[in-house]
Amino acid sequence: MRALQLVGDRDLRQVEIEEPGAPGAGEVTVRIEVVALNHIDVWGWRGMAFAKRKMPLTIGAEAAGIVEALGPGASGLVPGQRVSIYGARTCGLCRPCREGRDNLCEHVSGVHGFHLDGFACERVNLPARLLVPAPNGCDAVGAALAPVTFGTVEHMLFDNARLRPGETILVHAGGSGIGTAAIQLAKRHGATVITTVGSDAKIEPARALGADHVINYRSDRFEGVVRKLTKKKGVDVVFEHVGKDTFAGSMLCLKRGGRLVTCGSTSGVSTEVNLMMLFQQQLKLLGSFGCRMENMANAMTKMAEGMVAPVIDTRVDMDGIEVALKRMEGREVFGKIVLDMRQDVAQNAA
Structure with a gap:
């Protein structure tokens, strides 16, 4: 499958990587629909990673997609359901995680797209607990903007x-x-x-x-x-x-x-x-850093009810990603730039 990976500072490439395979215990396979770009993507592209990371690194910290398959023990989701993806790999076991204070996890592994592989790829396997169902009326772009932008x-x-x-x-x-x-x-x-x-x-x-x-x-x-x-x-x-x-x-x-x-x-x-x-x-x-998963759910409910709406500056595909990052670096945008992976999946299938 196709992915966008950093191989060095300001060196971002479209590459072919292996499919994630069947989801493991407690995991879900998600087909990525939309990735929303953030300044953390600009920082990573410029080499401003404030922790060790390994290259190549798949970018993308904020995204939404469709559930394709559930692994053993995964519950609360069904195939075909749209989900918003929490952007940090939390442990799910420490006291803050158990209390719903997800962004205060005591054993967080890092942020996807910055320290860990992110979501700018066609499919990814993730723990079911890090996926927040999107309500009816919240589209793919709205769900993609829930973890960082609105959360x-x-x-x-x-x-x-x-x-x-x-x-x-x-x-x-x-x-x-x-x-x-x-x-x-x-x-x-x-x-x-x-x-x-x-x-x-x-x-x-x-x-x-x-x-x-x-x-x-x-x-x-x-x-x-x-x-x-x-x-x-x-x-x-x-x-x-x-x-x-x-x-x-x-x-x-x-x-x-x-x-x-x-x-x-x-x-x-x-x-x-x-x-x-x-x-x-x-x-x-x-x-304040990040959000709780409850914040994501609240934001998507407000979007579904028409109280707020994503402001989109530009939609791009994989070919437009570097121009998008340069525009963000120069503060030339109003609202968000989103990477529509559905276009890339369709082109790849053709």
């Missing part, structure tokens, strides 16, 4: 920041994949949404998603605009994932007792924190 945001906004209706939130990089999800989820929850974007071309699309105020951070200092919009009170929550370039300004945007939740550092992993501001204003800085 991460659900975990950040509602598990960690505990966003409440009527509060005001600043969402950074509203044109990014998780930014577009955060605008929608926060707005549907009853929050006032302020967002930043990197160009005037992204202003109206961000407003169309529900943002109440949109700031082009390249032409305006976002912290000054936010203070003005909130009459110097500040926002209740900052949704941060940019990192070094925005972190200090994000803290200035918070009201007394406000919460900053962060899941990323695309502009740099280190920054300075004003400790006096932190304790005098009684701010809360919250780290």
